[in-house]
Amino acid sequence: METVAQTAPAAGRPRPVLDPAAAARRRWARAALIYVLLLAFSLLFVGPFLFAILSSLKDNPAEWPPRLDPPQLNPANWRAAWRLGKAGGGSGLFGQFAPGAVVNFDVTYFVPEGRTPHPPEVTISRRVPGAGIGAVVPDAFAADYAIVSEVVETARKPAEGGVLVTYSFTIRHDGQGPAVDRLPLDLLVPIGQTFHSATLAPNRIERLGRVQSWNNITPGLVPYVFHNYNRVFNENYSRTTGKNLFLAWIRNSLFIAGVKVLTTVIIASMSGYALARLRFPGRNALFIFILFSMMIPGQVTFISNYLVLRDGVFGISRLFGVDTLLNTFTGLIVSGLCGGSAVFIMKQFFETLPRELEESARIDGAGPLMTYSRIVLPLARPALGAVAILTFQGAWNEFFWPLVALTAPQDKLLLTVGLLNLRRAYGAVALDWGPLLAAAIISALPIIIIFLIFQRYFVEGISFSGIKG
Amino acid sequence: MPWRWNRHVQEAVAAYLFLLPFALSLLIFFGYAFVRTVYFSFTDYNLFESPSWVGLQNYLAIIQDNRFLLALRNSIAFSVIVTLAQTALALVLAVVMNNRLRGITVFRTAYYLPSVTSSVVITLMFIWMFQRTGVMNYLITAAIVYRPVILTFLGLTLAAQVLQVLWERWRGRPAGWFEASLLFVSLVLAAAGTGALWVAGVTEPVAGVEPVRIVWLNTRRTIPEGGGWWSIPLPLAAIMMLNTWTTAPTFMLLYLAGLQDIPKELYEAAEVDGANRWQRFRYITVPMLRPVTFLVMTLGLIGTLQMFDQVAVIGSAAPLESVITLAYYIYHNAFPAGAMPRIGMASAAAVVLGLLPLIAVLIQRRVVERK
Amino acid sequence: MRSARGWRLAGIRSALAAIVIACLATGPALAQTTVRVSGWGGTDVAIVEELLARFVRPVVEPQGIEVVYEPIADDFPTYLFNALSAGTAPDLFYVDIFWAESLMRAGQLEPLNDYLADSSVLSADDIIPELLDAFSLDGKIYGIPKDFNTLALFFNKDLFDLAGVPYPDENDDWNTLADKLRRVSALGPDIYGLALQPEFARMGALAFATGWEPFDEQGHTNLLDPRFVEAFSWYTGLAADGTGVHPEDVGQGWGGGALVTEQVAAAIEGAWLLGFLRDAAPNLPYGAVPLPRHPGTGQRGNLIFTVAWSMNSASQVKDEAFQVLEALTSPEAQQWVLERGLALPSRAELADNPYFQQPTPEAQANRIVFLGASDGFVRPFKFLDYGGSWLDPINAAINSVILGEQDAETALAAAQEQLDLLTGR
Incomplete structure (x- = not known):
């Protein structure tokens, strides 16, 4: 290894030089190495997201070993789900089991040598969901309207150590009853006869291989591939108001984040301008106070803030007939009008603007308000964009304060607190990862999309906050 | 001059008007709140009865509370380690990113993904990945299974690099041992070589490896094992990894801005003086980035001392003692599940938490000034 | 879907209108x-x-x-x-x-x-x-x-059949049950007898069966009481010899989840398991029996x-x-x-x-759980007003012993120390 001591005095000595061709080759190879590095880092930062998205489609996202090819990603199953959805009388996208349905189903078993193949015993189970609304008020059962044909053997192929036997049967709707959402199916075979393949891959293999179980054999494409997403939306709605909780949480978060962006942009730009450009007694003290407030974690001050909201901000809310601002959007908005860091960013930005424009405006006789609104604000668009986007991100992801200030009723929660509820609901007895991952991914999507569209502002915002150090 | 005086008054009045909404909210929701926290810390308030003065009792209570001491230890360890780790990772990322290459912004976008996603979402994914039968353990198992292959690859890379550098030098071309362009060729050669050896059956994955079942979360294990007070609980270490991963990209952007402000002439001059890549990094880049580093570390310390979300979302998936932080301790005492709120103790702990960032920044200032 | 929602909206609107009219009509009467x-x-x-x-x-x-x-x-x-x-x-x-x-x-x-x-x-x-x-x-x-x-022992009939072991029954005591479970777990390296959820909310029922009480007259807890130690050792001992398994080792967060993997023959759970089984394992042939008796006292313990x-x-x-x-x-x-x-x-x-009296497994399991409330040493799941702070040290001890991170003696001593601080000894 060379050291400074060796190279510094050697500066005068002719150093080995690369011929242009070799130099070009090296430039290319170096760029290639950087791309390799960049790709490796991408795997680190994006890989977990991609794998979570993939796993959110699985029947059991906690399976071992974790596979990259769940049946939900197999185009053969897509085709089958589409076809079966149509056969069940629904559409290819959203299936059902309706009058007129004729569902043909094939299943193939491996039978080891020396055993007689047994046709499977077909059951359309009368399954009551264990939780949720269905457990209390069951829907119609497909079992009441389904007519299952005789199970016939349709093919037999030799295979290593035994034979592959295919059985077929048809399930019809008797035409009397209503259309049912799901057509569950259980097949039972003697032990030793193992499942090989079927028209649609089963959701579970139970009883040590004896039972193959399908939640729904007429799913249609969307409920088949996105069944966990379906669950998140279907299993979470308020019985009191009939509102879909998950959608309500998304709406609430969007609303609060939107309002906060508005208040922050207005207040931060005004305050930032005053701090950057106007002279007034106490300016330095205030600025230091703001910096101080940015350093103190929210957990230090939340108890008092909780009480302030509880008592309706010193009783002011009583004037409007509201006893408490806890568990209200108003409370959340009032307590989070504008953060110190937004003011800081705006101040930093205004300080970089040339003074000449304002000087000339002042000479023309414009007051501070006029100067601010006519001259300064229009110039501040990039900083405003940055503040807006960072505020949106902060509000969308905020967790601690909403957890304190807005915990009821269920359909008023923000998405982050709602997610914590899902984590508790699906994690109380068992960690049911399917809907949990699906919910996590849905709630990450809006902010990721916004980030992709406005990423320029994100980057600028981060840099502005660091201009001065 | 009356005109100037007038002007001043007008300006001050305008400033106060401009600042009014912000100052009001800052005063109520920060100033007043801060004072009240200090006040509550000397009372026995429990949200139901009106507070009465108890002196230093709450402070005595928390320093005798094992859980508080653990929370304090965890918070400080978490803050220091994560700040250092994320600063280092951010710097590395920024240096790699600071190349004028086609499509570099695509990568920047990709890296920033963990930073924009909410901590609740990230923590959920993380609990899932760190289960006993989760992805993390699977990757470790895979690393053990493919260890011969990986070692072969690394060995071949090393050999190819050494040979290439010697060859280049023999040809009279300048080549450091870590010459990036040669390293790329070495990697490609090693990949090809490993593939060939694998197909030929010389190196093979180890058969019959027991799946790794490290308990990351629901455990009392520590690093180092059994180190008592000075060791870090394994679940906390896992959260440290998670936090470094999510925040490093934000600070990468700060470093990137800092890097682009360093005058090119400095590097050119150093190159003329014959400084190599590492020396240029060590003696130009790092000193020039010192103000950014100060900012990054300050923001990092403040951010990490607030760590709460992860503990709340992990909930029963890990023992509370192993992950509790001061921030969570305060919440836990203010709103204990199924017991009377202990606002006094919560406030006393909050005062301690409020002091920490101030102390941290003071120490950091001192260190920076000494340099 | 849309029409249903429309109807609901219309319904709400007409209901509102009706309320308004009613209020106007009847006034404050x-x-x-x-x-x-x-x-x-x-x-x-x-x-x-x-x-x-x-x-x-x-x-x-x-x-x-x-x-x-x-x-x-x-x-x-x-x-x-x-x-x-x-x-x-x-x-x-x-x-x-x-x-x-x-x-x-x-x-x-x-x-x-x-x-x-x-x-x-x-x-x-x-x-x-x-x-x-x-x-x-x-x-x-x-x-x-x-x-x-209350708690009961839920078991998977298939695994007992496969091993040729009689089902657990209401006459089992700790020893006979452990023997049955051990024989089932001998089926293979991936098959276990009992899911050992590392919680007092399971193990506590066994501790009560010995006659142990969570608090003495002074309100102190003694985990080093030989009776508690016996229950603790029986429960965690099942993990040591491979008869029992930590639910997370079969990729599950609790006993019921472990039962559904069909790698675990039995789990100690309450009737909350039934709803879960309907969704997760509709075809699982399960049975439920009361918890085993303690061989010494001849009693069962249970938690309400x-x-x-x-x-x-x-x-x-x-x-x-x-x-x-x-x-x-x-x-x-x-x-x-x-x-x-x-x-x-x-x-x-x-x-x-x-x-x-219905013969379905669900009704029978419910019956067992219902009767559990008044059979033997039954204590409510409450610990003065300590709540979770009382449970945490005990759960930690159970967990670390089942995971093999600590031996029973060290773990219990550590837990006792924390409880002494809590209960003011």
Whole structure:
């Protein structure tokens, strides 16, 4: 290894030089190495997201070993789900089991040598969901309207150590009853006869291989591939108001984040301008106070803030007939009008603007308000964009304060607190990862999309906050 | 001059008007709140009865509370380690990113993904990945299974690099041992070589490896094992990894801005003086980035001392003692599940938490000034 | 879908219009009293909604009482304490036995003795005494239990059949059961006898079977009592010899999940398992038997998990709230809950209910769990007003021994130390 001591005095000595061709080759190879590095880092930062998205489609996202090819990603199953959805009388996208349905189903078993193949015993189970609304008020059962044909053997192929036997049967709707959402199916075979393949891959293999179980054999494409997403939306709605909780949480978060962006942009730009450009007694003290407030974690001050909201901000809310601002959007908005860091960013930005424009405006006789609104604000668009986007991100992801200030009723929660509820609901007895991952991914999507569209502002915002150090 | 005086008054009045909404909210929701926290810390308030003065009792209570001491230890360890780790990772990322290459912004976008996603979402994914039968353990198992292959690859890379550098030098071309362009060729050669050896059956994955079942979360294990007070609980270490991963990209952007402000002439001059890549990094880049580093570390310390979300979302998936932080301790005492709120103790702990960032920044200032 | 929603909207609108018109027409003559009722989410929301619609509103609405139901997302105790402090708490709400005592002591719950004495519908004798005791303090009754759960041994018949081992039965003691489980686990390296959830909420039932009590007269806990050590060693010992397994080792967070993997022959759970099995393993051939007897005492131990309806002591409409409470716990309402297999109601007379005679595994399992409340040493799942702080050290000890991170002696000594600090020894 060379050291400074060796190279510094050697500066005068002719150093080995690369011929242009070799130099070009090296430039290319170096760029290639950087791309390799960049790709490796991408795997680190994006890989977990991609794998979570993939796993959110699985029947059991906690399976071992974790596979990259769940049946939900197999185009053969897509085709089958589409076809079966149509056969069940629904559409290819959203299936059902309706009058007129004729569902043909094939299943193939491996039978080891020396055993007689047994046709499977077909059951359309009368399954009551264990939780949720269905457990209390069951829907119609497909079992009441389904007519299952005789199970016939349709093919037999030799295979290593035994034979592959295919059985077929048809399930019809008797035409009397209503259309049912799901057509569950259980097949039972003697032990030793193992499942090989079927028209649609089963959701579970139970009883040590004896039972193959399908939640729904007429799913249609969307409920088949996105069944966990379906669950998140279907299993979470308020019985009191009939509102879909998950959608309500998304709406609430969007609303609060939107309002906060508005208040922050207005207040931060005004305050930032005053701090950057106007002279007034106490300016330095205030600025230091703001910096101080940015350093103190929210957990230090939340108890008092909780009480302030509880008592309706010193009783002011009583004037409007509201006893408490806890568990209200108003409370959340009032307590989070504008953060110190937004003011800081705006101040930093205004300080970089040339003074000449304002000087000339002042000479023309414009007051501070006029100067601010006519001259300064229009110039501040990039900083405003940055503040807006960072505020949106902060509000969308905020967790601690909403957890304190807005915990009821269920359909008023923000998405982050709602997610914590899902984590508790699906994690109380068992960690049911399917809907949990699906919910996590849905709630990450809006902010990721916004980030992709406005990423320029994100980057600028981060840099502005660091201009001065 | 009356005109100037007038002007001043007008300006001050305008400033106060401009600042009014912000100052009001800052005063109520920060100033007043801060004072009240200090006040509550000397009372026995429990949200139901009106507070009465108890002196230093709450402070005595928390320093005798094992859980508080653990929370304090965890918070400080978490803050220091994560700040250092994320600063280092951010710097590395920024240096790699600071190349004028086609499509570099695509990568920047990709890296920033963990930073924009909410901590609740990230923590959920993380609990899932760190289960006993989760992805993390699977990757470790895979690393053990493919260890011969990986070692072969690394060995071949090393050999190819050494040979290439010697060859280049023999040809009279300048080549450091870590010459990036040669390293790329070495990697490609090693990949090809490993593939060939694998197909030929010389190196093979180890058969019959027991799946790794490290308990990351629901455990009392520590690093180092059994180190008592000075060791870090394994679940906390896992959260440290998670936090470094999510925040490093934000600070990468700060470093990137800092890097682009360093005058090119400095590097050119150093190159003329014959400084190599590492020396240029060590003696130009790092000193020039010192103000950014100060900012990054300050923001990092403040951010990490607030760590709460992860503990709340992990909930029963890990023992509370192993992950509790001061921030969570305060919440836990203010709103204990199924017991009377202990606002006094919560406030006393909050005062301690409020002091920490101030102390941290003071120490950091001192260190920076000494340099 | 869309049309249904449209109808619902239209329905709400016309209902609003009707209310407005009614108010305008009748004016202040018919004063409506509103009783606010609250509980947590999950399946409970659906149950309470149905109960209100079927059994409560028809009874109380003619008397001018309007019932508003406000289910709370999952962190209910925190919500409730906050709401009580803010004075916004509902009139009637769930109280879990686990955190009941601190509310009782704080005077936030209304004693119900006088109301019960005056009531013609509900009397203290109707309720299973063990449950009612759990919600009583110094002779005052602070809640009417709505339902409860105890623990039972659930097992997978397939695995026992495969191993040729007789099913667990009600005559098993710790030794015979351990032997059966051991023989099943011999089926293969991936098959285990019992899911060992590392919690006092499971192991505690065994500790009680030995005659151990969680608190002595001075209110201290002794984990080093040989009886507790015996139960602890039996439970964790199953992990040491591979008969039992930590649920996470089969990729599950709890015993019920482990049972569904079909790698584990048995699990100690309550009736909450049944709803989960309906979804996760509809074809699992399971059975349920009472927990094994302790060979020394010849008794079983068990834990009672129960939830009550309690009244806010600051409520403005206490008499009306009690009427709602009566309707919520009426025999008809409880019969309905039982028949749906949703929960085990708290009325003693339901023990002879025809539902329990049904031959389905679900009804039989419910029967076992129902009887568990009064068989042997049964204690409610509450620990003075310590709540989780009392459980945490014990759970940590169980977990670390099952994982093989510590031996029983060290783990128990550490837990005892923490409990000494807590209970002030």
